[in-house]
Amino acid sequence: MSLRVEHLSKDYPTRSGPLPVLRDLNLALDRGEALAVMGPSGSGKSTLLHILGTLDRPTSGRIDLDGKDPFALSEPELADFRNRHIGFVFQDHYLLPQCSVLENVLIPTLVSREDRGQAEAWARQLLERVGLAQRLDHRPAELSGGERQRVAVARALIHHPALVLADEPTGNLDRRTAQSVGQMLLDLHREQNTILVVVTHSAELARQFPRQMEMGDGTLQPPDGGALTEIQAPPGEGVRRP
């Protein structure tokens, strides 16, 4: 399993014409690799993540995931592909408030052909792994921010995805919790041998990753001088410089 991105571009239409966000972006990641992408707000980090996750379409360029161009698939096939191969973790976890912790993890399995019993057993294992074995029947509203994000991580891994994409996974968490969630994400990535791409403002989180890149001018560049700078902290974290 590998991820290849070649000459990727993305424009957004505006009343005054197209606004380029990504320009001729190239990237290659193999199974087991983890990448942290940093960059200022509006640099296109989330757009890249959404395109990698097939939630949005590129204006041009090609993405090859394990030898397949997902955008060549029809909408139903693409949805199935996403369901089987990609896991998401968002800053705003997006847990369904009406469902329990276990149910939230199982949400992706409702549209797969996976055996229900196996899926539930795996969900329980994952939740145990993220430390929520005692909270299976709780509702999201009864969990802390970190716990909710752990549920989101478990949900992202329910189908043993090859590609896990995390968009500011610790953006809404305090430092200690953020560190714990980041570490857990990396641990699970290693355990599951996934390709992990994390978009973050947090240099602390990025430093935990073996590979970091910075988004600038619509493309990915190695971090300047190898030093990582907190570019813009999310609310509540303050602004730190190294």
Place this chain on the structure above:
Amino acid sequence: MSFARLLLRNLLYHWRGNGAVLLGVAVGTAVLTGALLVGDSLRGSLRGLTEEQLGWVDHALVSGRFVRADLSTGLGAARAAPVILLQGAATRLPPDGSSELPRRVGHITVIGVDDRFWPNRPGEVALVVPKRNGVVINAALANDLGVTLGETIALHVQRSSGVPRETLLGRRDEQSILARLQFPVQLIIPDAAPGARFNLNPSPATPRTVFVPLRLLQEGLGERGRVNAILTQGETAEELQANLKKHLTLDDWGLVVLDPASRFARLDRDGDGKLSLSEWKGRVPQAVANTADADNVVSRQAVVDYYSRRGYLSLESRQLYLEPTTVKAALAAAEEAHLRAAPTLVSLANSISDGANSIPYSVVAALDPAQAAPLGPFLPKGVERLADNEIVLSGWPQSPLKDTPVGSKITLTYFAPEAHGTTVARTAEFTLAGRIPLAGVADDPDLAPEFPGITDKTAPGEWEPPSSFDRKDIDAKMKGVHEQYWRNYRTTPKAFVTLAKGREIWGSRFGDTTSVRLAPEDGRSLEGAAADFRTQLLERLKPEDGGFVFDPVRERALQASAGGNDFGGLFLGFSFFLIAAALLLVGLLFRLNLDRRASEIGLLLATGYRRRIVFVLLLTEGAILAAVGGLAGLALAVLYSRLLLEVLRGLWPGGLEPSFLRPYVTVSSLAIGFVAAFAVSVLTIAWAMQTLRKVAPAALLAGETTAAPEATPTGRRRLWSAWVALGFAALAVVHLPLGWLRHGSEMQAMTFFGSGFFLLIAALAATWAWMRSTRQAAVGGHGAAALAKLGVRNAARHPLRSLLTAGLLAAAAFLLVAVESFRRRAGDDFLLPTSGSGGFNLVAESDVPIYQDLNGKEGRQEISDGVERRLHDPQALKALQETLKDVSVEQFRVRAGDDASCLNLYQPRKPRLLGVPSSLVDRGGFRFADSLARTPDEKEDPWRLLNRTFDDGAVPVIGEANTVKWMLKGDLGKDISVTDDQGQPLKLRVVALLSDSVFQSGLLMSGTNFLRLYPSSEGYNFFLIRTPPKDADGVQRALETALGERGFEVTPSARRLEAYLAVENMYLSTFQVLGGFGLLLGTLGLAVVLLRSVWERRGELALLRALGYRHRALAWLLLSENGFLLLLGLGIGSVTALLAVAPHLLGGEGAIPWPELLGMLAAVLLVGLLVAAAALAATLRAPLVPALRRE
């Protein structure tokens, strides 16, 4: 975890939003189903009323002539009751010595009944019906009359007349026409009692009825043992009709075949087998009188011998004239019975003159003069045949014309055979062909039929002449030889003409034959021949020809109970905008839910849910909500339909009785309502989800629910919207004029709504284009104006949402404006000759026909006499006579039928028909909505179209536009089926449509056609009266005083029209009430949009508050945004409605009541702003910091 569980979790978790959607669906279902239930209720109520008012009666034979009551026993019906059924007036007679004035009530039903009528089914209340000399009245009449038990009432009903009243010999004086019967009231039965509301023409209004013991009424009317109606239960109309034919006797037909024995029996009133002086005097020929013995007794044998010598039988009618169908049957029967037949017409000439001398008041016989004995001949010696212009005189020795030379001109003066209000004298010229001796066949007083009051009198001085004749003139002329002739020869004709000529001058719509004389050809006895002939004749007489037709009243009334209008459809139409508003609200609410759940949807897509699955999941949620909402809506529908019924009951002109209009619920309506509401709700929900299909999952995750405009440049979208606007505007412009070209009512209505709808779409599309425009004005300045500008700009932030809101309000405004524009009233010009009144300021109807011309001498005398009789005030009488000089009356014949006006809730199956006097056709006037007029003459006066003839035999009729279109489901140029006097099918072709006219209750045909098709109808029952405005009240009082006992009721024509318009206006008011509900939903929709907008912008609003904006400034900003949408919606709705109804307004059919209309729109605006303000107040109280944090 499963989909079902996820669905359940979703439904329960989002209960607030889902509850709102569910409520919206429930409201939509309630409105839709409720409308259908109103239709069910009306149909059910009418059906219930029919069952109640008809009681046990399935069929009714109501005849113009009285028949034996015993006829009811041989019909094979499970139950049969012979009754006398009459319309008339009742007067409460004040107790003796009281100074109270008599109180009179017209339009009452008088029923002569016996035990066979009253309900006697198990469980029904057994009534103690008075059988002696008292009457039973129902509570409705008791209330109107103010009568209590034991008091006396007088009933005024029409007497039956053997001789048609409109013939030369008919009696038209009030004494002959009206029977005044007095009875004590012995029982007042509640209106709910079985039989109390008996009515053969069921109506929501409780009939005012008097039940008189049958025997008493028979005696009062002089119809012992006879009835004019038979009510039956069971059997089919065909079976009853077949049995009726078997049991009808010649007596029931009013016919008599006179043979020698029956002639004697007719004279022998006491049945003692001989004739005393009182029995034979003046009633037998001189030859028979001469056989009287010393005791003045004439033996039976003498009578039988005389008539046996005469050698012929005679078929005669109690009505004087034999009907044409009877004559035809008689001739066929005679042929079958081997009888030689000689139709004969005997009439009266006022004078026979040769210019110098004349014979007054002579009987003239029209017959075949060449018939051999015993039926003739009546030819002078040497004359073999008589030409139609020749006359033969009787060789009466004292005749003043005894010396008139053969070949001289003889002038016959006679009254026209039919008297239409006045009697007209005419003359006919003949040449004297000769004289025949006053002996043998010529000496036969029995050629003339019996005519009580004349033929039974021994001297002219004893005559009781009919109305046409002048008593004084008779007394002056019938002296000397003329009196002597009568004493000796009585009705023996003094002259003979051919049958053809006689029929030409004396033939009328009632017949042209007074007897058919029959002579056996084979020497058989007269009695044997008579028996044979009677059998053959009865064989050939068709009951239908005599008006003996069993009417399937129950079947007809049950069919009619489907209603004049499909109230279900009508209320569904009225509720169209309300339903649309409810659906739009459902769409808005569901969309609001989706907005709030955008990230949830985005997450499902991100985790690999196919769009279709997400769509199905959400749609299933929507469908469950629609189903549950629909079920809740069904319960609401029952309540809503009751509310509508209350509205209908309250708004119906004059109100409807509380016992009427009960709620009925049918499973089919519930099923249709549920399925329809469910289907449209699901479609609406699907439509609300449509735009989500285009939103990228990433955008959804970010909470966005509108697609980025990437596929089509904004400019192209705007252009597309502009084209849509232009296209629909063009369509509306093309569509509008079609309204003038289309005659069909539905088509016109469709054109109106179609045009309005197109204009509405065009305006909304234009609004859409504007909202998508990038060239909106920049916001600048400061203060309230700048905030208002920003508010307007904000309104375009979510074009679809804003458009839905404005569209909802536009639809409501469209409804209100269009409805107000159609509200009608009798305008100031109503009394002009070219208006709906035709210039007649009074309308009158009479239960008992008026036979006189109320403009003529006889009619005015009748009015004067009536006033004099009742008021005894010579001065008032003189003043009245003076006033009447300026009064003119148009009188119409009426064929009773169903009230075709919109006041009748039943479907009129056989509309009332009016015969228009030729004077009105010549005069013209009234306002026509449309006509088939082609020639300049017809265009100038469309009434002339009534004289048109159609190749297919259709009869031209004119009707009031709404009556024809909505009640009779006809239209200009279309045919309406009815039956003629003989029950034969007849096509009435609508040649013109009157507008806003007083003629709503029936169809109008020419008087000539009316008499041709309904020859048995006599007199006038409908009147248009023109008086100087100041005299209207006085004339009304005078006419009601003079003719009140005939049930003559006068109404100002403006009031009459307004009673009709009140129904139309009631529909409009109902429409408005429903429009008001639509508006309420519209304003709720506005509140939903406002809340959605505030919710989305809570951060923005919090920021503005943080920047120092006061609550008032924020409220103004949001209110201006919503006020703009409100004004936009109301403006679009009002203006498009005005444009759409412009053709009607220009056509003068409506007038805009601006103050009311603007008041209503202002109220809408106010309510909308209040709802918005209430929503804002709740939102702006929210804490500041969390909203800012969220942002």
